[in-house]
Amino acid sequence: MxxxxxxxxxxxxxxxxxxxxxxxxxxxxxxxxxxxxxxxxxxxxxxxxxxxxxxxxxxxxxxxxxxxxxxxxxxxxxxxxFQPAANGLRGRLRIDLPHALARDLIIPRLPEFLAAHPLLQIGISTSDQRVDPVQDGFDCVLRIGTLASTELIARPLGAMAMCNLASPAYLAAHGTPRCLADLDRHSLVHYAGTLGLQGAGWEYRDGAQNRVHPMRCSLVVNGTDAYQAACLAGLGLIQAPLRGAQHLLDQGRLVAVLPEFTPAPMPVALLYPHRRQLAPRVAACLNWMAGVLAPQLDASP
The missing domain is CATH 1.10.10.10 (Winged helix-like DNA-binding domain superfamily/Winged helix DNA-binding domain)
Structure with missing residues (x-):
């Protein structure tokens, strides 16, 4: 056949x-x-x-x-x-990655993976919107955030520590919040997959519980670059992974606020469609990406 x-x-x-x-x-x-x-x-x-x-x-x-x-x-x-080990794997791989992780971590290290497997052809989709690996034909996807119920196989990799951020200009104009009550006088930039206010609010951990403090929201975005740009422009407070914001904190372009009221660490996982046997090229890619990301992640909460 x-x-x-x-x-x-x-x-x-x-x-x-x-x-x-x-x-x-x-x-x-x-x-x-x-x-x-x-x-x-x-x-x-x-x-x-x-x-x-x-x-x-x-x-x-x-x-x-x-x-x-x-x-x-x-x-x-x-x-x-029965392929000679020197030739590596062959075939096509289709991967979907969050934009920032693709740009900062995966693609800069991709030459080493392709050097080990020169016969592979890799297609990378970079999007902050969630795709359906089966429907959209992806071999694996990298997800940041809580996973919805799914028939996909999940490989947890760790978690990203979160922080609360504002621009110096925003704080000069609106003051620095010192407690949750102060947030009633501030504005939040909301990140959402769809441009709506559902779920908008200040997320924080209260012991083992995750809570949300309602806030005024004047802007909703659906991409990480736009989310960070809105904060830099002084349009409101944001809550984002510390890893992606550390260089801006070091440069003084953003300021951390309310460190005692940060969201729970955000889980990171690789997902792939259920298969009785995982194709060697997919298994190799999963293992390689897990190795690349491991030093950047904390243990899962």
Whole structure:
């Protein structure tokens, strides 16, 4: 059975679209459609139900998909067993990373990983918005923050210490808060995946409890660069990972406030779709990224 055709089928099934699968695989839509049709003829059954609006797996297609994914993972492991060690791994990797971590930590160290595995092709998406690894075709994603209930496999890496920040100009204009009650006279820049005020407030730990003090919010952003820029511009207080703000604190461009009322450390984890066998190239990438990030993280809370 043609492994390339199986990979095409799996991508179409995951995306529910021949067009999107073709775009991700770098193929024409007609070639993708023909590969799936050949599989169906070979198997003697319809795998996908096609309509003008969507593509769905048939019951046979659902059974075939599960076996197909396991077969592809086994085939990749089998191939890797007999490749000369000097050649490293081969194949394509698609990874989604938070923008700041990609820029500051992962990409600067990427040459060493590619030097060890020169036959790999890596695609990196940098976004502060959460993606669906299965739907969007990623081998793994790096997540910062509390994980929602998911069928993905999570590999916890540690946590990032948090801090509260303001610009000197903002503090000169509005005063420095000394207690939670003082926050009633201040403004918060809110970070949210969607541009709404849901969840806005000053987060802090009270013993083992996480609490939120309501605050006035005049600006909502959905990206880490915009969040930091808003604070530097004096638009309000923010709560952010200390690692990403330390250079600004050292330069005096930002000031830490209310250190006794900081949020709980933010967990960091690698996530990947459930597989019976993890492809060697994915396992190698996960291990490498974990090693790169470990010195930058605290133990999980």
């Amino acid at each position: 043609d492994l390339h055709a199986l990979r095409i089928f799996c991508r179409v099934a995951a995306l529910g679209s021949f067009t999107q699968a073709a775009q991700q695989l770098g193929l024409t839509k007609s070639r993708v459609s023909a590969a799936v049709q050949r599989l169906e003829v070979q198997l003697g059954t319809r795998l996908l139900q096609r309509t003008t609006r969507q593509v769905r797996l048939t019951s046979d297609g659902q059974q075939f998909l599960a076996r197909c994914e396991a077969l592809l993972a086994d085939a990749e492991q089998l191939q890797a067993m």
